[in-house]
Amino acid sequence: MTSTERGGPDRPTVRPTRQRRAVAAALDAFDDFRSAQEIHDLISRQGDSVGLATVYRTLSTLADAGEVDMLRTEEGEAIWRRCSGTHHHHLVCRACGATVEVEGPAVEQWADTVAAEHGFAAISHTLEVFGTCRSCSTR
Amino acid sequence: MTSTERGGPDRPTVRPTRQRRAVAAALDAFDDFRSAQEIHDLISRQGDSVGLATVYRTLSTLADAGEVDMLRTEEGEAIWRRCSGTHHHHLVCRACGATVEVEGPAVEQWADTVAAEHGFAAISHTLEVFGTCRSCSTR
DNA sequence: AGCGAGACTGAGAACCGTTGTCAAACCGAC
DNA sequence: GTCGGTTTGACAACGGTTCTCAGTCTCGCT
Ligand SMILES: [Zn+2]
Ligand SMILES: [Zn+2]
Ligand SMILES: [Zn+2]
Ligand SMILES: [Zn+2]
Numbered sequence: 299m300t301s302t303e304r305g306g307p308d309r310p311t312v313r314p315t316r317q318r319r320a321v322a323a324a325l326d327a328f329d330d331f332r333s334a335q336e337i338h339d340l341i342s343r344q345g346d347s348v349g350l351a352t353v354y355r356t357l358s359t360l361a362d363a364g365e366v367d368m369l370r371t372e373e374g375e376a377i378w379r380r381c382s383g384t385h386h387h388h389l390v391c392r393a394c395g396a397t398v399e400v401e402g403p404a405v406e407q408w409a410d411t412v413a414a415e416h417g418f419a420a421i422s423h424t425l426e427v428f429g430t431c432r433s434c435s436t437r
Numbered sequence: 438m439t440s441t442e443r444g445g446p447d448r449p450t451v452r453p454t455r456q457r458r459a460v461a462a463a464l465d466a467f468d469d470f471r472s473a474q475e476i477h478d479l480i481s482r483q484g485d486s487v488g489l490a491t492v493y494r495t496l497s498t499l500a501d502a503g504e505v506d507m508l509r510t511e512e513g514e515a516i517w518r519r520c521s522g523t524h525h526h527h528l529v530c531r532a533c534g535a536t537v538e539v540e541g542p543a544v545e546q547w548a549d550t551v552a553a554e555h556g557f558a559a560i561s562h563t564l565e566v567f568g569t570c571r572s573c574s575t576r
Numbered sequence: 577a578g579c580g581a582g583a584c585t586g587a588g589a590a591c592c593g594t595t596g597t598c599a600a601a602c603c604g605a606c
Numbered sequence: 607g608t609c610g611g612t613t614t615g616a617c618a619a620c621g622g623t624t625c626t627c628a629g630t631c632t633c634g635c636t
Contacts, residue, residue: 313583313632335622349586354623374513374593375622389555400551405544409566412539416528418568425564427548429557452603452612474593488615493594513622514593 312359317348321356325366330395331377331388369426391431400427451498456487460495464505469534470516470527508565530570539566 324337338353357378360366367381369388382399385406389398405425413421463476477492496517499505506520508527521538524545528537544564552560 311583311633315584315631317585333622347586351587351624352585355584370509370513374509374515376513389552389557391557392559398555400555402544402547402551404547405541405564408541408543412541413528413566413568416537416539417571417574418528418530418566419574420531421566421568423564423566425544425562427552427557427560427562429552429560432556435556435558454602454613456614472593486615490595490616491614494613 316346317352318356320346320348321353321360325360325378325380328379330397331367331369331379331390333375333377337378369424387425387427389427389429391434392428393430393434396431396434455485456491457495459485459487460492460499464499464517464519467518469536470506470508470518470529472514472516476517508563526564526566528566528568530573531567532569532573535570535573 320341321337324340327340328337334350334353334357337357338348338350341348341353357366357368361368361378364383365380366378367388368376368378370376379397384401386399386401387405389400390396402425405423409423410421413419459480460476463479466479467476473489473492473496476496477487477489480487480492496505496507500507500517503522504519505517506527507515507517509515518536523540525538525540526544528539529535541564548562549560552558
């Protein structure tokens with residue numbers, strides 16, 4: 299037995315490295331969804347140096363842990379954002395990217411109901427709302 | 438004036454070619470969402486020969502015309518399906534891909550309301566529900 | 577402090593879905 | 607049949623993402 303963990307399954311340890319801190323800080327600096335490339339650029343501009351592959355690896359890990367949300371642009375590019383841990387959806391400005399987390403109990407129920415009506419089980423869903431935010435509309 | 442169309446703006450003509458018919462037929466043969474590659478493969482298997490680039494071009498045209506829906510897999514790959522012309526969403530089986538078109542007036546309204554509350558205009562939204570269909574659940 | 581096992585990283589290649597290029601083929605109107 | 611514009615296909619190019627793997631770093635242990 300080489301692991302120092304007792305009991306439970308052999309989950310690999312996750313170490314707090316300079317690179318992971320840099321990615322976390324970049325995520326905190328942004329308020330909206332950003333591509334891995336943009337996050338990588340911000341880190342570089344601040345003098346730090348983190349490989350792009352490491353940015354991807356870190357984002358994936360964080361997404362798996364539920365600490366960031368990942369979604370896809372219309373063009374298929376992955377974009378990430380630090381989000382709250384509870385289930386929510388997004389209201390995103392097409393022009394400036396401003397993002398608001400929103401909840402929709404009615405939608406959650408609708409999804410469950412319509413799925414059950416058709417005999418579907420183990421339901422999950424994706425829902426994003428796009429629009430033009432106030433300041434972008436009046437500009 | 439070289440166009441035979443009278444009046445209106447000079448929209449380019451769209452010709453019914455063998456290739457476009459083949460893509461349309463392949464779409465009809467499928468009941469669920471498929472990638473361009475899969476559609477191309479089906480056409481090939483049936484003896485027809487249509488370039489992959491042409492499949493992409495045709496699918497894009499059909500999508501612009503609202504005759505097919507395009508959405509993205511979790512991995513970012515584009516998949517297409519011939520769908521009804523009215524606004525709807527999808528209930529998709531994770532295991533077999535079986536797809537049901539569903540409507541959700543309550544959801545449409547929720548999206549408009551929550552967007553208005555936050556001052557967003559020109560709203561659009563994406564919503565897909567994933568699950569395991571009856572026959573896949575009992576298998 | 578020194579060590580060892582294993583986690584982590586970076587540079588670049590590889591991957592893969594998608595789009596661009598452009599000469600040849602095609603279609604339809606005349 | 608002729609002519610201009612449309613469409614096509616083979617292939618290159620592109621862009622985001624993942625893989626590779628040798629070198630580096632962490633951390634528990636002594
Ligand atoms: Zn979120
Ligand atoms: Zn939800
Ligand atoms: Zn549809
Ligand atoms: Zn809708």
